[in-house]
Amino acid sequence: MNTQRQYLIYSISILITILNCIISVVEAKASSDHDLPYFESYHFNKAILNQKNQSSLRQLSLVAPPLSSSPDCTIWTKACSEELLKLAKPPENVEWLKGLRRRIHENPELAFEEFETSQLIRDELDKMEVFYRFPMAKTGIRAMIGTGGPPFVAIRADMDALPIQEAVEWEHKSKLAGKMHACGHDAHVTMLIGAAKILKRREHHLKGTVVLLFQPAEEAGNGAKRMINDGALENVEAIFAVHVLHDHPTAVLGSRPGPLLAGCGFFRAVISGKEGRAGNPHRSVDPVLAASAAVISLQGIVSREANPLDSQVVSVTSFKGGDNLDMIPDTVILGGTFRAFSNTSFYQLLQRIEEVIVEQAGVFRCSATVDFFEKEYTIYPPTVNDERMYEHVRKVAIDLVGPTNFRVVPPMMGAEDFAFYSQVIPAAFFYIGIMNETLGSIHVGHSPYFMIDEDILPIGAAAHAAIAERYLIEYG
Numbered sequence: 001m002n003t004q005r006q007y008l009i010y011s012i013s014i015l016i017t018i019l020n021c022i023i024s025v026v027e028a029k030a031s032s033d034h035d036l037p038y039f040e041s042y043h044f045n046k047a048i049l050n051q052k053n054q055s056s057l058r059q060l061s062l063v064a065p066p067l068s069s070s071p072d073c074t075i076w077t078k079a080c081s082e083e084l085l086k087l088a089k090p091p092e093n094v095e096w097l098k099g100l101r102r103r104i105h106e107n108p109e110l111a112f113e114e115f116e117t118s119q120l121i122r123d124e125l126d127k128m129e130v131f132y133r134f135p136m137a138k139t140g141i142r143a144m145i146g147t148g149g150p151p152f153v154a155i156r157a158d159m160d161a162l163p164i165q166e167a168v169e170w171e172h173k174s175k176l177a178g179k180m181h182a183c184g185h186d187a188h189v190t191m192l193i194g195a196a197k198i199l200k201r202r203e204h205h206l207k208g209t210v211v212l213l214f215q216p217a218e219e220a221g222n223g224a225k226r227m228i229n230d231g232a233l234e235n236v237e238a239i240f241a242v243h244v245l246h247d248h249p250t251a252v253l254g255s256r257p258g259p260l261l262a263g264c265g266f267f268r269a270v271i272s273g274k275e276g277r278a279g280n281p282h283r284s285v286d287p288v289l290a291a292s293a294a295v296i297s298l299q300g301i302v303s304r305e306a307n308p309l310d311s312q313v314v315s316v317t318s319f320k321g322g323d324n325l326d327m328i329p330d331t332v333i334l335g336g337t338f339r340a341f342s343n344t345s346f347y348q349l350l351q352r353i354e355e356v357i358v359e360q361a362g363v364f365r366c367s368a369t370v371d372f373f374e375k376e377y378t379i380y381p382p383t384v385n386d387e388r389m390y391e392h393v394r395k396v397a398i399d400l401v402g403p404t405n406f407r408v409v410p411p412m413m414g415a416e417d418f419a420f421y422s423q424v425i426p427a428a429f430f431y432i433g434i435m436n437e438t439l440g441s442i443h444v445g446h447s448p449y450f451m452i453d454e455d456i457l458p459i460g461a462a463a464h465a466a467i468a469e470r471y472l473i474e475y476g
């Protein structure tokens with residue numbers, strides 16, 4: 001009887017062990033079904049692309065599990081910056097970034113033609129299961145990572161190349177004749193994709209939503225404006241962007257508070273009079289004299305009306321009248337450019353250029369019209385860094401690359417269409433150095449010899465991610 005009882009208990013325990021095994025196999029199968037293979041998750045993300053409801057972001061995004069050793073980052077510390085660099089710098093990540101940049105560099109696309117570049121970005125976002133809105137401004141993308149709720153902070157990259165024939169002979173030279181990424185926008189896109197990967201990995205830490213803007217047509221001047229019109233800055237309270245700079249050694253970051261880049265505009269005036277024989281000037285209305293007076297008076301705007309400490313330029317660069325030496329022409333067309341470092345000065349210049357030309361034409365009985373090409377958007381306002389946002393960039397940069405690798409840069413006369421964002425919300429634009437004499441990356445942007453040092457890619461990605469994540473903690 002005792003033996004029988006022992007046998008029964010023994011049999012039951014074996015049965016329980018077998019049952020446990022079966023249960024754990026079934027559980028393992030169920031959990032592996034939740035870990036969607038790449039192909040299935042890709043289609044899942046494709047399906048959510050059609051949904052434009054931003055509030056659904058939290059529900060739809062697949063949040064990566066916390067990294068076991070990662071700092072909490074409720075309060076930002078240097079350990080958080082180091083964590084971001086740790087995510088950016090592994091060799092396989094750097095190789096992935098270089099690969100992306102080289103693919104974009106080989107296939108440069110001009111303003112509003114960035115179809116393949118945009119597709120490449122969306123493919124990467126799909127793989128990461130990052131939610132985005134597309135299209136905006138024709139080829140632009142607005143991706144979001146985080147809670148889906150406020151605060152919203154934006155980081156931006158431009159996608160367009162230039163109509164320049166690349167003169168650098170290297171393995172990944174532009175495959176398209178007459179087109180080249182000669183301003184580093186291929187690197188800008190890559191660093192923003194790199195930031196998306198880091199931020200997605202840290203999505204559980206984000207105290208709001210990071211908006212990643214991939215915009216077309218920076219060089220054409222209206223990409224940013226069209227992105228804004230299409231809702232790029234919806235709910236966004238601050239925006240940041242980086243540009244590569246050949247003046248500074250690799251990965252040195254730089255910026256300045258207040259005016260950073262000049263506003264740049266062009267004008268063309270048509271001054272109309274009445275044609276007549278030069279020997280009988282009283283029978284004509286002379287636009288040459290009127291235009292000449294206008295050119296002289298235009299020089300008085302900066303020299304007599306502008307504060308000497310507020311740098312401004314008005315240059316007349318074109319003057320075309322008749323070609324018959326014995327005739328007073330019907331019209332004269334003159335034109336030029338103007339620059340200023342504040343919005344007030346910039347728009348004041350625009351207004352005064354028109355007034356001076358029209359009034360001077362009137363003095364000599366002519367009429368005049370002035371075109372500032374605003375429809376073509378070849379007008380760039382000044383890029384003015386918000387003091388607080390600049391300070392934020394400075395803090396993040398010093399934490400990431402150390403105080404000796406951050407520089408306060410002087411204002412520059414170049415222009416940037418990031419200015420359009422900075423007119424709407426607090427913004428900061430900063431630089432990342434690419435100068436490496438050994439590599440030959442020493443040429444100014446828009447040169448056919450322009451090159452970048454790809455070692456900036458992980459640093460730039462980490463800088464973007466840190467600026468955004470830390471903003472949500474400290475300013476949100």
Ligand SMILES: [Zn+2]
Pocket residue numbers: 183219445446
């Ligand atoms: Zn450029």
Ligand SMILES: [Zn+2]
Pocket residue numbers: 183184185218243445
């Ligand atoms: Zn550029």
